[in-house]
Amino acid sequence: MSIETKDLVVPSLQAHTGQGLGTGNPAEAFVVEPARARTKKTPRRTRTNFEMLAWLFMRLSGVVLVVLVLGHLLINLMLDGGVSKISFAFVAGRWASPFWQMWDLLMLWLAMLHGSNGMRTVINDYAEKDATRLWLKGLLGVATVFTVVLGTLVIFTFDPNI
């Protein structure tokens, strides 16, 4: 018995898949495998809303940082001679005021956490190997904690008469 030509005609949606003729149901062409199928290791549910909170933090801290950072640039880099005036004495004058100490402290914490979370997103996007991602994020975490702690200590232990 020879196969007749009309038996090989397939819907156009199926024709290019190379997956055989399937069931002949055109809707099958739209069935997509879930990107992350559940495995034995997949937790039943995540414990926290960490990613949502991180997303929200980026927007809230961003709005505050617009004020803090642009104010910082205006005062330090533009007004009163621009960068010419920056010196130890200038810093001592600024940090004599608790207001500017708090400004710089808040700016340090928000900018480091905002920047660090942004870098985490970038690492997650481009580092494809699990081990590479883990190492880069570990390094990022260490650098972030180090910088935040160092900066905080510098603001609180500053001594104008050193």
Added chain:
Amino acid sequence: MPAGTLYRGREGMWSWVAHRVTGVLIFFFLFAHVLDTALVRVSPEAYDSVIATYKVWLVNLMEYGLVAAILFHALNGLRVVAVDFWAKGPKYQKQMLWTVVGIWVVLMGGAFYPVLQHTLRTWFGG
């Protein structure tokens, strides 16, 4: 251009690329900036010597670049907030991007002399 090298192009993608690039640049500068400021705990001389680097013309020019990166990231960040939280944000995202670019150009023009005045006064006196 070969197929598949662009996601969707146009305002949406390119503003996302620029936001990401400026963000990474700002983060690396911030890291260096906290370290150089930490020298105030070493001695006034150590701090003033690292600040002298900030006053070299090429570094002064890079400060203008830093202001450019921060200003774009700040203005576009406000646009992202508007896209996410304002009901009509997604509809007007293109118009908001060109508004961001317009404000950025005006502010960069205004920041030119204030930021670069150290170099300009060194070169041309006054």
